[in-house]
Amino acid sequence: MxxxxxxxxxxxxxxxxxxxxxxxxxxxxxxxxxxxxxxxxxxxxxxxxxxxxxxxxxxxxxxxxxxxxxxxxxxxGFDVVSEVELREKGFLGLRKTKLVCTVGPACCSIDDLEKLALGGMNVARLNMCHNTRAGPALRGRPCTREWHQDVIRKIKKLNEEKGYCVSVMIDTEGSQIHVVDHGAPSSVKAEDGSIWFFTTEKFEGSRPFTVQANYEGFSEGINVGDEIVFDGGMATFEVVEKVGNDLRCKCTDPGLLLPRAKLSFWRDGKLVTKNYELPTLSSKDWSDIEFGISEGVDFIAMSFVNDAEAVTSIKVLAKIESLEALHKLEEIVEASDGIMIARGDLGVEIPLEQIPTVQEKITYVCRQLNKPVVVASQLLESMVEYPTPTRAEVADVSEAVRQYADALMLSGESAIGPFGQKALAVLNMTSSRMELWGREENRQNVLSQxxxxxxxxxxxxxxxxxxxxxxxxxxxxxxxxxxxxxxxxxxxxxxxxxxxxxxxxxxxxxxxxxxxxxxxxxxxxxxxxxxxxxxxxxxxxxxxxxxxxxxxxxxxxxxxxxxxxxxxxxxxxxxxxxxx
Ligand SMILES: Nc1ncnc2c1ncn2[C@@H]1O[C@H](COP(=O)(O)OP(=O)(O)OP(=O)(O)O)[C@@H](O)[C@H]1O
Ligand SMILES: CC(=O)C(=O)O
Ligand SMILES: [K+]
Ligand SMILES: [Mg+2]
Known part of the structure; x- marks a missing residue:
């Protein structure tokens, strides 16, 4: 031999x-x-x-x-889903790419969760940005996490009583400048040339032509002439006047202003990154983490990690979703237990056409450093509304599988969409198909470590x-x-x-x-x-x-x-x- x-x-x-x-x-x-x-x-x-x-x-x-x-x-100790898959498809038929589903109001009953588990969900993600307040009437009171606790316990019950093996991930809110979600109307249209007031003043409900920012220092270092971009390009404004900490702005590229839309600031075509100093973990994040640990969750995904320091003290997945994180990629990957490529917020900070190459680079670095990597956001975005994906979305999913990402994630598709199970089935079938192609082509032979x-x-x-x-x-x-x-x-x-x-x-x-x-x-x-x-x-x-x-x-x-x-x-x- x-x-x-x-x-x-x-x-x-x-x-x-x-x-x-x-x-x-x-x-x-x-x-x-x-x-x-x-x-x-x-x-x-x-x-x-x-x-x-x-x-x-x-x-x-x-x-x-x-x-x-x-x-x-x-x-x-086989879980029921892998056992059935093995029985039906044989060893080589077992899917390799792992699937993460964001749990939200559309899939939080025990029946829905079980259907997702049967459909191949390996990890359930719960975003701590949502559902942690007691309700509009109680605004201002400390947040509650009853909804999250209930979902976590349902998943653990399914694992224990029915033999599933679904891990639980909580995702922290993190510190970021965004528009306050003041309930109705769910989205507002900004017309070309209209004048809007950006303020940190707290008020209930909505006011015409007023945008409420969540962070008091949001306008620090921002000058007249700078641009404010909503959600990576949904709408754009130009700052025309500073009024104390508030900004008067003119809409230069019309579009929809969604609740909790992310704001980014640009000057001469470059992102203004140093205009504020927000900690990666806010006090709410710390108490969410304590909550997660006490509920025995398996992963904590940390939002807006900007340096390795934030990661070393706790076992976590670091979410790469800022320009700063990209500059310190290797050290963050090294310090973390895994990575999530959070393409949603990343697309707010880097030009969209750079997302595919950045994704490929992050998946490569993660494999070299042996850290699991999750590709997240908008994989099947059209399925939030429609029962079939676009061809382009299927191609995007296949590309992530071809890059050997460890896992693919559903966001709104499962959390709020009516076709969550179908979206999961699309991920399941598309990844199995691409893995088969990879084996037939013997592609793993070119992997070097x-x-x-x-x-x-x-x-x-x-x-x-x-x-x-x-x-x-x-x-x-x-x-x-x-x-x-x-x-x-x-x-x-x-x-x-x-x-x-x-x-x-x-x-x-x-x-x-x-x-x-x-x-x-x-x-x-x-x-x-x-x-x-x-x-x-x-x-x-x-x-x-x-x-x-x-x-x-x-x-x-x-x-x-x-x-x-x-x-x-x-x-x-x-x-x-x-x-x-
Ligand atoms: N627990 C929940 N309750 C209500 N809505 C939810 C919940 N989780 C997710 N959603 C909805 O699903 C959409 C997508 O979910 P997701 O958590 O991926 O949001 P995201 O904004 O991309 O993530 P992040 O805030 O981490 O950047 C959100 O915009 C939100 O409307
Ligand atoms: C998942 C997430 O946080 C994002 O894409 O921004
Ligand atoms: K989050
Ligand atoms: Mg994000």
């Missing part, structure tokens, strides 16, 4: 191979593989005292399956995962099984976007819910012991008993279980198993 020799040269050049093969017996306690490759680190052999930190086994063997299901330990780990053990884990993905592709294997407590190796395999699906067996439910956002990973909650052989045969037995895997199927098994007992020293391994 040439691959073994290559691996030995690459990783274990300084260790004698025959010693390594002897060592292997001490590893799993059973004579399993025909080949073994070892790395430097701590490991003692009877013959020689070689330090081995990581063990990599490459071999082919047959798993013997017991027919006595009573002897099986634990239960197979740069080395991430700084320590030797991290680099070893990474190399094992890169090799695992390459082997699974080259050998045309059916699936990759990875045994993992914290999800690191599952995620490193996913980074290579392999052809076969990745089943991540974990005993940690937070790991399971976090892996829900990662490309190609089906996370399963199982009991794991320090005895890797038992873990592997146990899970294969369970899958076989369920009829989900059959004789002759071949899987690549990767383990990164770090034993809790000191007598065992196996850290990482690769094995190829053919089901007997």
């Amino acid at each position: 040439a691959v073994v020799g290559d691996l030995a040269l690459k990783f274990g050049g300084m260790i004698k191979k025959d010693a390594a093969i002897n060592l292997k017996k001490g590893v799993f306690g059973v004579p399993v593989s025909r080949h073994g490759v070892f790395f430097s680190g701590k490991f003692r052999t009877p013959e020689s005292r070689i330090r081995v930190q990581s063990v990599m086994q490459v071999g082919v063997e047959s798993a013997v399956v017991s027919n006595d299901s009573n002897s099986l330990k634990g239960v197979l 740069h080395i991430l780990g700084s320590s030797l053990p991290d680099q070893i884990a990474e190399q094992i995962c890169n090799c695992a993905a390459g082997m699974a592709n080259n050998l045309g294997l059916d699936a990759i099984f990875v045994y993992t407590r914290h999800g690191q190796m599952a995620s490193l395999i996913s980074r290579n976007r392999p052809n076969p699906p990745i089943f991540a067996f974990t005993n940690n439910s937070s790991t399971r819910m976090a892996l829900n956002l990662q490309w190609g990973v089906t996370p399963l909650l199982v009991d794991l012991s320090d005895d890797m052989e038992a873990n592997i045969s146990n899970s294969i037995d369970l899958i076989k008993t369920k009829g989900l895997i059959k004789t002759g199927d071949t899987v690549l098994v990767v383990s990164d279980i770090i034993p809790t007992s000191t007598t065992q020293t196996v850290f990482q391994s690769i094995m190829v198993k053919t089901i007997a």
Whole structure:
């Protein structure tokens, strides 16, 4: 097996191979593989005292399956949706791209949520911008989060009682200058040449030709002659006079002023970015985060992250939606647990024609740095109103899949539109179709990775995962099984976007819910012991008993279980198993 020799040269050049093969017996306690490759680190052999930190086994063997299901330990933690998908479509038919749905008034009943779960929703997103006030009559009182709490609890109930695996993400409001939502009328038209007053004065309802801004310092540093753009181009005004902190403006490009429309300021064709100093996390955001943690949500998407500092203190997805964030992209990606490309607000700050290349760049940086990335906003915008998407929207979704984004997100399509389930089905079908095309074209072969780990053990884990993905592709294997407590190796395999699906067996439910956002990973909650052989045969037995895997199927098994007992020293391994 040439691959073994290559691996030995690459990783274990300084260790004698025959010693390594002897060592292997001490590893799993059973004579399993025909080949073994070892790395430097701590490991003692009877013959020689070689330090081995990581063990990599490459071999082919047959798993013997017991027919006595009573002897099986634990239960197979498949979610009901993946199980049905696997049964119907087989290993290669499992969708790789994850789907996020924004939950809003149109889909917050338990029945609606269940329909979305059945339709393939992996993550439910709740935007903390909406539905957190007690109602117009109580304006000014502290906000309540009853609606959000109710939705979160319904999703957890569906997971627990009906076997779904839907993670929950809350999305913070963040600090941004926008128009206050003063209820009716829902949108106002600004005519060419009309004069409008932009103020921070608080008032209920609407006043003619008056725009209420949410932030007192909104006009700081703004000069007469500057432009104010609504929602990235919906309507444009020119500042004609400063009146204290307020602005009198003339409409120069007519259009609709929507509730909560975002405002951006431009001078000589350039965005005025430094006119205000808003914190990434407001006090409301902090209390929303506390609320999310107390409700046990799985992800916090942080809006308007402008630097890495904001991210380091808490496990979060950073939303890239400002020019400033683009300037500090790599450090923000590095500091975060994942990224959302928030194209809605990003399009307010950069010219729209730059969105496609910026998206491609962000997805690339995220994969290089091994962080999951969600492409968000307007994927199927026309479906907020209509039951079918435009051809251009389907092409946009396909492009995100072609770029190997981890996940696609619905916003208003599911939150307020009457066709949320249809929109989800469009994402589901379009991504499956594009993934199939990618496999047929063998596109994953052109993916190159740069080395991430700084320590030797991290680099070893990474190399094992890169090799695992390459082997699974080259050998045309059916699936990759990875045994993992914290999800690191599952995620490193996913980074290579392999052809076969990745089943991540974990005993940690937070790991399971976090892996829900990662490309190609089906996370399963199982009991794991320090005895890797038992873990592997146990899970294969369970899958076989369920009829989900059959004789002759071949899987690549990767383990990164770090034993809790000191007598065992196996850290990482690769094995190829053919089901007997
Ligand atoms: N919980 C909710 N209650 C009422 N309406 C909602 C809710 N969530 C979303 N919506 C509606 O759906 C639309 C799209 O939702 P989304 O949360 O993606 O808005 P967004 O403005 O793009 O996001 P962000 O505020 O994070 O930039 C919103 O404009 C809003 O009208
Ligand atoms: C999702 C989001 O926040 C945006 O697109 O702006
Ligand atoms: K938000
Ligand atoms: Mg936004």
